Amino acid sequence: xxxxxxxxxxxxxxxxxxxxxxxxxxxxxxxxxxxxxxxxxxxxxxxxxxxxxxxxxxxxxxxxxxxxxxxxxxxxxxxxxxxxxxxxxxxxxxxxxxxxxxxxxxxxxxxxxxxxxxxxxxxxxxxxxxxxxxxxxxxxxxxxxxxxxxxxxxxxxxxxxxxxxxxxxxxxxxxxxxxxxxxxxxxxxxxxxxxxxxxxxxxxxxxxxxxxxxxxxxxxxxxxxxxxxxxxxxxxxxxxxxxxxxxxxxxxxxxxxxxxxxxxxxxxxxxxxxxxxxxxxxxxxxxxxxxxxxxxxxxxxxxxxxxxxxxxxxxxxxxxxxxxxxxxxxxxxxxxxxxxxxxxxxxxxxxxxxxxxxxxxxxxxxxxxxxxxxxxxxxxxxxxxxxxxxxxxxxxxxxxxxxxxxxxxxxxxxxxxxxxxxxxxxxxxxxxxxx
Numbered sequence: 403x404x405x406x407x408x409x410x411x412x413x414x415x416x417x418x419x420x421x422x423x424x425x426x427x428x429x430x431x432x433x434x435x436x437x438x439x440x441x442x443x444x445x446x447x448x449x450x451x452x453x454x455x456x457x458x459x460x461x462x463x464x465x466x467x468x469x470x471x472x473x474x475x476x477x478x479x480x481x482x483x484x485x486x487x488x489x490x491x492x493x494x495x496x497x498x499x500x501x502x503x504x505x506x507x508x509x510x511x512x513x514x515x516x517x518x519x520x521x522x523x524x525x526x527x528x529x530x531x532x533x534x535x536x537x538x539x540x541x542x543x544x545x546x547x548x549x550x551x552x553x554x555x556x557x558x559x560x561x562x563x564x565x566x567x568x569x570x571x572x573x574x575x576x577x578x579x580x581x582x583x584x585x586x587x588x589x590x591x592x593x594x595x596x597x598x599x600x601x602x603x604x605x606x607x608x609x610x611x612x613x614x615x616x617x618x619x620x621x622x623x624x625x626x627x628x629x630x631x632x633x634x635x636x637x638x639x640x641x642x643x644x645x646x647x648x649x650x651x652x653x654x655x656x657x658x659x660x661x662x663x664x665x666x667x668x669x670x671x672x673x674x675x676x677x678x679x680x681x682x683x684x685x686x687x688x689x690x691x692x693x694x695x696x697x698x699x700x701x702x703x704x705x706x707x708x709x710x711x712x713x714x715x716x717x718x719x720x721x722x723x724x725x726x727x728x729x730x731x732x733x734x735x736x737x738x739x740x741x742x743x744x745x746x747x748x749x750x751x752x753x754x755x756x757x758x759x760x761x762x763x764x765x766x767x768x769x770x771x772x773x774x775x776x777x778x779x780x781x782x783x784x785x786x787x788x789x790x791x792x793x794x795x796x797x798x799x800x801x802x803x804x805x806x807x808x809x810x811x812x813x814x815x816x817x818x819x820x821x822x823x824x825x826x827x828x829x830x831x832x833x834x835x836x837x
Contacts, residue, residue, distance in 0.1 A: 404467070404494040407436060407553070410533035414541050414549045421546065424480035431484045434599050439491030440498075441783040442592035446584050448499035448776025449636055455573045456503040456772050461564055463496025468557030475550040502775035504568055506763050517702040519759045525695075535684025535691070542681055583628040583636055590621035591780060598784075598791035606795060637773050641766060647774065649828020650762035653714065653754070654778050655785035656821040660721060660814035661751045663789030664728075665690070667797060667810045668744070675734070675803055689741045690748035697752035710757030714825040717757075721750030722818035729811040733804035750818070754825075761829050789814065 415432055418424070424432070451459040470490035477483035505518045540548045597614030604611055629635045641647050665687065672678040672686050701713045724746025731739055759778065766774030792813065797806040 404440075404497050406533050406536070407471075407490065407494070410537040410540075410549055411436070414537045414546045417541050417546050418483070419480070422477070422480040422483065432480070432487055434596070435484050436487045436491040436494070437599070437783070437787065438592050438595050439488050440494045441595045441780060441787070442588040443492055443495035444499060444591070444776045444780045444783065445587050445636055445773065446776075447496040448503075448772035448774070449579055449584065450496070451500045451503055451772030452770060453573070453579060455570065456500040456507065457564065457568055457570055458573075459496050459772075460500030460504060461561060463493045463500065464557050464560050464564070465493075466490075467493030467497060468554055468561075469493075471550045471553035471557065475547045475554075498779050499772045499776035502759065502763060502778075503771040504564075506768070506771050508568065517699075519702060519756050519763070522698075522759070535681070535688065538679070538681035538684045580628065580632045580634055580636060583625055583632055586621050586625035586628060587636070590618050590625055591784070593618035593621060594784060595787045598787040601791045601795055605798070637770060637777060641770060641774070644765045645828045646761050646765040646830060647777070649824050650758045650765070651778050651781040653718075653758045653821045653824055653828070654762070655781040655788075656817045656824075657718065657721065657751050657754055657758070658782040658785030659789040660725060660817045660821075661747060661789070662786040663793040663810055663814050664725060664744070664747055666790045667793040667807055668740075670794075670797060671803070671807055676737075686737065687744070690744040693745050693749040694752040697749040698756055701753045701756040705757060705760065709831045710761050711825060711829040711831045714754040714757040714761075714829050715822050717750040717752075717754030718818045718822035718825060719750070720753070721747045722815045722822065724750065725811045725815035725818065729808045729815065733802075733808075747814075754821070757829060758825075764830075789817075 411433055418432060447459065447463065467490055470486050470493055473486035474483055474490060477486060501522065502519075505522060509518045537549060540546070540552070593614050597611050597618060600608070600614065601611045629637075629639065668687060669683055672683040678686060697717070701717070705713055724743040727746070728735075728740060728743040731743075762774055762778040763771065793810045796810045796813075797803060
C-alpha cells in the first residue's frame with residue numbers, strides 16, 4: 403500500500419493534472435510531496451515506534467494513511483490534493499519502520515524471520531513494479547480517484563488484522579526523543595530528496611539543486627554532531643559503527659538505485675521512444691514484476707541453509723548482469739531481447755532484499771528495531787531518488803535517447819557490483835543461531 407503509492411501515481415498524475423487544472427508545479431508536488439515527507443520522517447517514525455510501541459505507531463500510521471487517501475480521492479482542487487498527499491506521506495513514514503519491527507517481534511527464530519522478511523520484500527517489489535500497470539488500468543477504466551480509493555479497504559483490513567493478530571509491543575517511555583536530531587535528519591533527507599528530484603528536471607549544475615545539496619550536507623553534519631552529544635541518540639554510535647548495520651544500509655541504497663533507475667528509464671523508453679500507452683508500459687514491465695515474489699520467497703527459504711551472504715552476493719551479481727546486458731544490446735533493441743535483462747534485475751534485487759533486510763535487523767537489539775528499520779528504509783529511499791534523478795538527467799542531457807538509456811543501465815550495473823563487493827565484507831555468512 404505504501405510502496406504502491408510511490409509508483410502508481412506516475413501514470414495517473416497527467417490525468418489528475420488535467421482534471422484539476424493543476425499547474426506544472428502543482429503536478430510535481432502531487433508526486434514529490436509524498437516522497438519528501440515519507441523519506442524525511444522515516445527515522446522519526448522508527449524512534450516513535452521504539453518509544454511508544456511499534457504496534458501502536460504502526461496502527462496510527464495506517465489510520466493516518468487511510469484517512470489521507472480518502473481525502474486525496476475526494477480532492478476538489480490540486481492544492482487540496484497536495485496537502486492530502488503530504489499527510490499521506492507522514493502516515494507512510496509511521497507504517498514502514500513498524501512493519502519490519504513487528505515482523506522481527508513476531509518471528510524470533512532466524513529461519514522463520516527470514517521467510518517473513520522474504521514475503522515482506524516480495525510484496526514491496528511487486529508493489530513497486532506493478533504500480534504503472536495498476537495505475538494504467540485504474541485510470542483507463544474507473545478513473546483516477548480510484549488510485550487512492552483502493553487504499554481504503556486495504557487500510558481497514560490492515561488495522562483490523564493488526565489489532566486482532568499482532569501482540570502488543572513493549573513501550574520504552576523512559577527513552578527521550580532527541581527533537582533537534584530528529585529535525586536535522588528530516589531536513590537532511592527532505593533537502594537531499596528534493597535536490598535529487600529537481601536535478602532530473604533542472605540539471606545537476608542548477609543553482610537550486612546545488613544549494614539543496616549543500617544544505618542537506620549541512621543538516622547531516624548537524625545531525626552527526628548532535629548524535630555525538632545526545633544522551634539518548636536516535637541510533638547509538640556503536641550500532642552505526644557495526645559493519646552489518648552500515649553495510650546493509652548501503653547495500654539497500656545501491657540496489658534501490660539500480661532497480662528504480664531501471665524502472666524509471668525503461669518506462670520513459672517504452673512511452674516516449676516506442677509509443678506505448680500507460681497500460682502497455684505497465685504490461686511491458688511485467689516480467690520484472692513476476693519474478694520478484696518468487697525470488698523473495700525462495701531466498702527466505704534458502705537463507706537458513708546458506709546464510710544471507712551468498713544470497714545477497716549472487717542476487718546483486720545477477721542483477722548487474724541483467725543491466726549490463728541491456729546496456730550492451732545497442733540502440734533500440736527489440737522488446738523480446740529486453741525480457742531477460744528485466745527479469746534478471748528484478749529477480750536479483752528481490753533475491754538480495756531478504757538477506758540485506760535480515761542483516762540490518764539482526765544487527766540491532768530489539769530496543770532499537772524501529773530505528774534500524776527506519777535507517778534501512780531511509781537509505782533505500784535515497785537510493786531510489788538518486789537512481790530516478792540520475793536516470794532522468796542522463797536521458798535529458800545525452801546526445802541521443804538511446805545513449806542516455808544505455809549509460810543509465812551501465813551505471814546501475816556498477817552499483818549492483820559495488821553492492822556485491824560490500825556484501826562480501828559486511829553481510830554475515832550465517833546467522834549466529836544457525837552457526
